[in-house]
Amino acid sequence: QKEVEQDPGPLSVPEGAIVSLNCTYSNSAFQYFMWYRQYSRKGPELLMYTYSSGNKEDGRFTAQVDKSSKYISLFIRDSQPSDSATYLCASGTGFQKLVFGTGTRLLVSP
């Protein structure tokens, strides 16, 4: 079993929909939870990160961590075609050795 599991998708939604992207992790020592966005043939870029449990909001994006169930979520409100990308979750005990999920490919159609 991988330490961080993520459904590869693709997840297809119409423009304006609320998107829910999810990961699970198995290592209870993980304290840092990151979401990256990766466009085709580009490197990942950090969207948000949270430390320990709780929610964090940034514009249309909300990151949520539930340590009791080891569940990580990213919500995208009012999704746009420009949000079409692969979303990677990552977790770790520190920033230096993050364990990444395989990524979920999101397609937002106009």
Add this chain to the structure above:
Amino acid sequence: GAGVSQSPSNKVTEKGKDVELRCDPISGHTALYWYRQSLGQGLEFLIYFQGNSAPDKSGLPSDRFSAERTGGSVSTLTIQRTQQEDSAVYLCASSPRRAEETQYFGPGTRLLVL
């Protein structure tokens, strides 16, 4: 200047050959990472450099892989005696000491071993 740069952007090589991949981090960034991204495997940590400290090589998959960072800046990842399973995208990232949570990734080098 600009972001993290990597060269070459694409590399095709024959099994058994050695390859060198280069990473130019953002100027002033003290931390540098190498990752490997294979289809369906996600990003796999390879090695981490921080300033003048000894690198964390715990992610290197075999002794055919090595990396160095000269002068605290440019880094080279070397793969000796390449195998077909080495085919992947090799990504480099750097981060500043005061904001280690933010890794800035380069575009990657796509390696194909025939």
